Amino acid sequence: MSARPRKLVLAVIDGLKPSALEKAVADGRAPVLATLIDRGTYVDDCCAAFPSVTPCCAATIATGRRQDDHRIASMNWYHRDERRYVEYGSSFGAARRIGIAKQLGDLIYRMNHEHLPADVPTVFERLDDAGVRTAGTTYLFYRGRHEHQPSKESPMSRLATTVIRKPVKGPRELFYADLFASRETGCWSRLGMPGLRDQHTGCVGAYLVEHDLCDFLLFSLPDNDTHSHEHGPDAQVASIAEADRQLERLVHAGGGIDAFLAEHAVIVVADHSHALVEKRIDFFEGFADYAVLPANGARPDRAEIALCPAQRSAMVYGLVPEARATLLPRLVATARGIDGVDVVMWRASDGTAAVARGVGNGGPVPAGELRFAPGDGPRDTRGESWIVEGDLDVLELHVQDGRIASDAYPDALARIWAALSCATSGDLLLSAAAGREFPDWGDSDHVDAGSHGSLHADDSLGALIYCGVEPPPERAEGPAAGSRWSGWSIADITPMALRHFGVEP
Structure with missing residues (x-):
């Protein structure tokens, strides 16, 4: 009979940037994370989904699937069936314009019970079905x-x-x-106010550990992301120290670090990273010549397109299907003319290939075009094969020994393909250039602070630590030749957790 597995804590530190984590550890401000790194394995390039925004990435962490399966397209997307915008919380201003009641309903109820398909189970559902005692904070x-x-x-x-x-x-x-609490713990968060959410998680987590109430705990620490949005990526050391203090509460409730790690395996993962924003993109002004669906969704019959900004990414939806053949080339040309757009992506008219085009307006990406699709061709770092035609420099791809990779845009082909194959994604996807961001529907931005969302490595490569849990076999082998990216993805996290409890992914 196999030994009972250790309990498992999955701590998601939102936006955890590897360089900031390393500085916090070096400065002695993150002792628990330092111990986990010392006793476990540290990965400094675990790749996010694209768009690298929290809803899309959180869905990938929670399901182990990309958005072509989980269908959470972005922070803000257009619901074709309901002919309205879905907004998960870009800013209070965006929520006000789109409708606060709609935003709360989408965030709290519909995201989980309607937008996430019933046949795409979460880690909680899979472990619940296996008889594992599950728990989660906000x-x-x-x-x-x-x-x-x-x-x-x-x-x-x-x-x-x-x-x-x-x-x-x-x-x-x-x-x-x-809003929901399965038992009284005395832990409050003022309805999830930023700055108090990590403390709420630490309080609840310590209670659960002290009273032995779970075998699997998703320990959510979102305040690092808020801090970086306000003060910039270089200021994360302070918010990482706060996250570490909440992990310390778990450790203390478990009898100290040695006793805790004897009973618990731990995964710490970022959903994405952060990049510095220096200037906003004139996104709405760029599409001023089109009939744009307003934020409140009024008179959809009169609208030609829907615009969905999400920090350093954006999507454009054509709302007249019969006009797609003529509309899409116009939209591509318009997007390429907007200063601050880096890469423009769409599906070919026959649906058989993805197309990525560089803007070439003085930025680092040439104004070429690349077409690609899964098929019998060079393999990427995660082992997927691709047919690729056109200008590899659009995504700074290089081919070596039958392998295809990009250091600037890690896992680019698979991430773009998943995004364009997502049933709820726009017809056109945009990724921002370095230092640039799309303002949201509330006209909010993060200029002079941190943001994320783009395809670039700065936004996409977050930190991962695992201790007492086995990696997927293919990740244990290390990166393939020709790639500096290790191949780790946030899609690996749920499979790791499931296998830890003897459940096949």
């Missing part, structure tokens, strides 16, 4: 097998029940921004 994707009623533990949560009325399905133990 994380975008919480869907599990256990029903939870809205919480009435605190005055603020009782006030929220005027809006949050329906139950949800989550892990066995669910604690979501005071």
Whole structure:
């Protein structure tokens, strides 16, 4: 009979930039993370999804699937069936323009129970089905097998029940921004206010460990991302130190570091990284000659296109299907003329290939065109094969010994293909140049601070630490020849967790 596996903590530190983590460790401000690195394995280039924004990446972490399966296209996307924008929380201004009630409904209910397909199970659902005691703190994707009623533990949560009325399905133990709490812990977050979310997670996590209430815990630490958005990537050391303090609360509840690691395996992962923003892109002005669907979705019959900015990425939807053949080339030409756009991507008219075109307006990417599709050709770092035609310099790709890779745009072919194959994605995808960002529907940006979303390595390569859990066999082999990227992806995390408990991915 096999030995019972150690309990597993999956800590997601939102936006954790490897260079900032390394500085926090070197400065002695992250002792728990330093110990995990020392006793486990540290990866400084775990690749995000594209767009490298939190909803899309969180869905990939929670399911182990890319968005061609999980269909969470971005932070802001257009719902073709309902003819409206979906907005998960770009900014308060964007939520106000699109509709706060709609935004809350999309974020809290529909994201998990409608937008994420029922046949794409989360790590909670898979482990619930295997009899593992699951738990999660405030994380975008919480869907599990256990029903939870809205919480009435605190005055603020009782006030929220005027809006949050329906139950949800989550892990066995669910604690979501005071709105849902499977038991009374005395831990509050003022409805998930930034700056208090990590503390709420630490409080709840310590309670769960102290009372032995779970075997698998998704320990969500989102405040690092907020701090970087406000102060820039170089300021992450302070927010990483705060995240480390919450991990320390877990360790203390488990009897100290040695006792805790004797009982628990740990995965710490970033959903994406952060890049410095210096200037905004005139996104809406660039498409001023088109009839754009307004934020509130009014009069959709009069709209020609829908615009969906998401920090350092954006999508454009054509709303007149019969005009796609003539509209798409116009949109491509328009996008290429917008200062600050780096790469423009779309599906070929017959659907058999993806097309990426460099802008070539003084930026680092030449104004060539690249077409590609899965097929019998060179293999990428993760072992997928591609047929590639055209200008490799568009994505700074190089081929060596039958392998194809890009240091500037890691996992570019697979990430673009998944994004363009996603049923809810736009007809045109845009990735921002270095230092640039698309303002959202509330006209908010992160100029002089940190942001993410693009295809570039700066946004996409986050930190990963694992201790007491086995890596996927193909990752243990190391990177293929011709690639500096190790091949690790956030899509590897759920398979690791499942195998740890003897569940086949």
